[in-house]
Amino acid sequence: MSKKIRIILAEDEPALAQIIKESLETRNFEVILCKDGEEAFDAFKNEKIELVVLDVMMPKKDGFSVAKDIRKLDNKIPIVFLTAKSQTQDVVDGFNFGGNDYLKKPFSMEELIVRIHSLLGRKINLKNDENILIGNYVFNLTKQTLHCSEAIISLTHREAVLLDLLSENKNKIVNRSLILNKIWGNDDFFTGRSMDVFITKLRKKLSLDPNIQIINVRGQGCKLIC
Structure with a gap:
């Protein structure tokens, strides 16, 4: 079996977080699930990971703040934002705070997986919609x-x-x-x-x-x- 890709998923909606986690785990990801921004930043400091997925609106520390703190320690690790916000300025803010990609809710798991692999420089074969x-x-x-x-x-x-x-x-x-x-x-x-x-x-x-x-x-x- 190929080596699992270790990522942090920070999402404060329990049902959505579990769906994303289980979906990623079926695609050879090892997911460290965090329920708020502080927990996500602590996990980042203590775990060896390859990518971070952050919900923007979270308790204790929002996703933009977490990304800003991560960038003080690591300016290369890919960061993907998940958000229900749709304003252009929010997208701009996401990239300004160090994000590499930005996914608006609702999104498909296939889209998230493709974007993650793209950021990691890996190819993935997805089945056609057949x-x-x-x-x-x-x-x-x-x-x-x-x-x-x-x-x-x-x-x-x-x-x-x-x-x-x-x-x-x-x-x-x-x-x-x-x-x-x-x-x-x-x-x-x-x-x-x-x-x-x-x-x-x-x-x-x-x-x-x-x-x-x-x-x-x-x-x-x-x-x-x-």
Whole structure:
């Protein structure tokens, strides 16, 4: 497995922070999550990281202030701002305080990942926005949706990545350890239990087509049959 990219994510909205963190972790990032500006700056001083993602509006210390303090210690590390602000002056301020990129909410995870890799000088291959047929369903990884007849079913990012991996190996056993390491980052007991929960959720979302099954193969892994 390739070396994980260590980043700081400072975001004070718990739900959004968790979504971003989990999405990045499925793409080979190690995320240090901070709930306010002071915590983010402390993490920066104490951890070896490659990039910083800062929400602008945070308690204790806002993102611009954190960036200003970081730049006193390091003028090279990439900094990405996340904000709901849309005024041109806010964007200008972001760059003036040392930011390298600026993403306005709401944004897609694919866009954030592309920008991060661009700042790090790395290439990333993203799938085209194409539809994949799974039985009577049409699966779109980019949009994280399943269509069946008139039904449109939304998937979480991790559900979509898991289904994509299973569909790439349709009717073949996918090793359990491979799934856990690729999507969760390790294959310990707790991530194994989490994977079982996600498999159960996918079974329910695919239940409109009785010919589709996700089966567990004891001691090996699981298989998408359709």
